[in-house]
Amino acid sequence: MGVLSSLKHDQKEAIGLLQIGTFLEYFDLMLYVHMAVLLNELFFPKIDPHTAALLSAFAFCSTFVLRPFGALIFGWIGDNIGRKTTVIITTMLMSISCMIMANLPTYAQIGIAATWIVTLCRIIQGLSSMGEIMGAQIYVTEITKPPVQYIAVSFVSIASAIGSMAALAIASLVTHYQFNWRVAFWIGAAIAVIGSIARIRLRETPEFIEKKNKRIKDGQVKNAKKDLEQEWGNLKTFMAYFFVFCGWPLTFYISYMYFNPTFKELYGYSAQDMIFHNFLLSITLCISSILWACLSLKIHPLKITKLKGKMGLALALLLPFLLLVASHPLYIFGLQILILNLTLGEIPSSAIFIKHFPILKRFTVTSFLYALTRALMYIITSFGLVYLTEILGHWGLWIIMIPITMGFLWGICHFEKLENLSNDSKLLPSSH
Numbered sequence: 001m002g003v004l005s006s007l008k009h010d011q012k013e014a015i016g017l018l019q020i021g022t023f024l025e026y027f028d029l030m031l032y033v034h035m036a037v038l039l040n041e042l043f044f045p046k047i048d049p050h051t052a053a054l055l056s057a058f059a060f061c062s063t064f065v066l067r068p069f070g071a072l073i074f075g076w077i078g079d080n081i082g083r084k085t086t087v088i089i090t091t092m093l094m095s096i097s098c099m100i101m102a103n104l105p106t107y108a109q110i111g112i113a114a115t116w117i118v119t120l121c122r123i124i125q126g127l128s129s130m131g132e133i134m135g136a137q138i139y140v141t142e143i144t145k146p147p148v149q150y151i152a153v154s155f156v157s158i159a160s161a162i163g164s165m166a167a168l169a170i171a172s173l174v175t176h177y178q179f180n181w182r183v184a185f186w187i188g189a190a191i192a193v194i195g196s197i198a199r200i201r202l203r204e205t206p207e208f209i210e211k212k213n214k215r216i217k218d219g220q221v222k223n224a225k226k227d228l229e230q231e232w233g234n235l236k237t238f239m240a241y242f243f244v245f246c247g248w249p250l251t252f253y254i255s256y257m258y259f260n261p262t263f264k265e266l267y268g269y270s271a272q273d274m275i276f277h278n279f280l281l282s283i284t285l286c287i288s289s290i291l292w293a294c295l296s297l298k299i300h301p302l303k304i305t306k307l308k309g310k311m312g313l314a315l316a317l318l319l320p321f322l323l324l325v326a327s328h329p330l331y332i333f334g335l336q337i338l339i340l341n342l343t344l345g346e347i348p349s350s351a352i353f354i355k356h357f358p359i360l361k362r363f364t365v366t367s368f369l370y371a372l373t374r375a376l377m378y379i380i381t382s383f384g385l386v387y388l389t390e391i392l393g394h395w396g397l398w399i400i401m402i403p404i405t406m407g408f409l410w411g412i413c414h415f416e417k418l419e420n421l422s423n424d425s426k427l428l429p430s431s432h
Helices: 002-006 009-034 036-043 049-065 067-080 083-103 112-143 148-177 181-201 206-217 228-232 235-245 247-258 260-267 271-295 301-324 329-341 350-355 359-427
Strands: none
Touching: 009 083, 009 112, 009 148, 009 181, 036 112, 049 359, 067 083, 067 112, 067 359, 083 112, 083 181, 112 148, 112 206, 112 350, 112 359, 148 181, 148 271, 148 350, 206 359, 235 247, 235 350, 235 359, 247 260, 247 271, 247 301, 247 329, 247 359, 260 271, 260 329, 271 301, 271 329, 301 329, 301 350, 301 359, 350 359
């Protein structure tokens, strides 16, 4: 880790603040998701199960489906006002929504108003989390250089995984020992306020300031002949980014959600058992993510990510066969660990994907594409696999897993070409 010592004090401080903020954002965001088994009973009507199911589904889906709108809003702020402003606003929004939920009366106390308020809070959390993680990753990308850049940006994503793990730990404690769930939301809100205030110390990234000043100096003149590709980026790069980032939602859903009915129906797992089971899974994800990130100090990140994609393709082809012979919950747990840790995550290559987009459109483009992959893939996997597996059994997994994995590998190959071109251009003699 000697390379990390090359960072200046203000860089280390900024990275630390951003990681803590991302941890808190995802702790607060995922706390409700993992405690839904308890909280939906408190905030949604019991007399009409059908309506309750629809409203609770909307509360969950709105977190992801409305993310593209959050990406456009915070993307504009990030590209026109600044990265620092964005990460401060998003942390405050998450804090406010947590405060509201921590004090919100239940459905039994105020009726349907509780349902709509908690749903609105979930929407705000989904929007703010979108600006948070991309803002933090872009900020760290712009204040660091390779190879430390790879591990520094990866640890922003790892902070979100640790936040999700902490949320699962709290959810497990609450459901097993009947602790007061409101305390968890108060803790998250309080620390988020402290994090927002601490982030005021951040300075805007020099790379962004330089480009913004240049735009102002040029008088922001709109040149009709200006190359659209130069301003926004290459369409093929858009597609490559999109396909790469489709990988994680698929991995997440299959690892955490797909096997739940099997555990409940075949092995008699309760909701509490499933929360604890997923908590154990999240521990393995945090460990493997840290290992992949550290490995990027020795091996180029794209080589690591490409290897993960190849392993993902092999596992996708074998998975239906492996599930046919699954006869014990520990066997399935082992498969979940393989899917979650050895397949289609973007760590440790996130910084490489980000830096191949123009600086003054970087926030808008990357966050919108990121959000779009989450919105589309969670809908496709959650609804698509229900029907596909009903008709084809586990073989239905192939119809979604194989195309997405192939797209992931194609996207990695495209960014490899961009990296090679970038490196070649650095070797060319400068013209005078």
